[in-house]
Amino acid sequence: MNYQVSKKIxxxxxxxxxxxxxxxYTYTQQAFRxxxxxxxxxxxxxxxxxxxxxxxxxxxxxxxxxxxxxLRKWLPSHITDEQIDNAWNALLISFPPDKxxxxxxxxxxxxxFLLSNTNEIHLPEVINRIDNAHTPGQMGKLFIKxxxxxxxxxxxxEKVIYERVITENKLDPSTTLFIDDLIQNIEGAKxxxxxxxxxxxxx
Numbered sequence: 001m002n003y004q005v006s007k008k009i010x011x012x013x014x015x016x017x018x019x020x021x022x023x024x025y026t027y028t029q030q031a032f033r034x035x036x037x038x039x040x041x042x043x044x045x046x047x048x049x050x051x052x053x054x055x056x057x058x059x060x061x062x063x064x065x066x067x068x069x070x071l072r073k074w075l076p077s078h079i080t081d082e083q084i085d086n087a088w089n090a091l092l093i094s095f096p097p098d099k100x101x102x103x104x105x106x107x108x109x110x111x112x113f114l115l116s117n118t119n120e121i122h123l124p125e126v127i128n129r130i131d132n133a134h135t136p137g138q139m140g141k142l143f144i145k146x147x148x149x150x151x152x153x154x155x156x157x158e159k160v161i162y163e164r165v166i167t168e169n170k171l172d173p174s175t176t177l178f179i180d181d182l183i184q185n186i187e188g189a190k191x192x193x194x195x196x197x198x199x200x201x202x203x
Contacts, residue, residue, distance in 0.1 A: 009110060009195065011176040013165060014143075015156075016116035018181035019199045020103070021126060022093040031087035032074070039074045057119045060150040064121050088121055095130045095138075103142045114139070114146040115165055115178075117155045117185075123148055145169065156180070157188025166192060 017023045029041040044051040053070045056062045062070070068084045075084070106112060118126070130138050139146055147165055149155040154164070166173055173193035180186050181199045189196050 011111035015180040031090040162192035
């Protein structure tokens with residue numbers, strides 16, 4: 001992954017999943033189908049769209065237990081919490097070493113921040129995997145501050161979530177670059193005056 005950042009940029013706000021941490025939604029979709037889901041998970045949970053329960057979980061408005069119970073309406077009655085968590089986490093792949101190296105190089109020149117839509121099942125698993133693959137506390141060594149939707153009560157592409165990052169860190173949005181893999185989040189960042197870069201897969 002190679003970013004060409006303008007010399008006028010002083011700070012960079014990164015998304016996590018799909019930009020830095022590799023993910024694949026089809027793995028979670030397949031995992032729930034294997035559990036016997038009675039609905040097509042492609043329709044209720046994908047990179048492009050998701051049902052309301054997923055939005056509420058990403059905002060921290062419901063607990064992991066409430067989230068699991070909400071998913072059970074689509075699952076056989078014998079499915080355990082552990083099976084649900086494993087299926088939910090199936091999309092998580094890795095934080096490649098080359099992306100850690102990229103961030104280490106960028107942080108020498110720019111203020112780096114993280115802004116991720118995530119939830120209280122994915123997040124602990126992601127942090128655990130990053131710490132195990134690299135060094136404990138790796139994220140804190142790369143970013144000045146990390147922002148997670150489930151701990152903010154907000155999620156992208158709501159304008160206010162970008163404004164909070166800007167205000168709390170006294171950033172100038174005109175010299176701050178936001179990088180995300182979802183176009184709706186890019187458009188949301190633009191409403192807050194941020195410079196943007198849409199990260200798309202290399203095909």
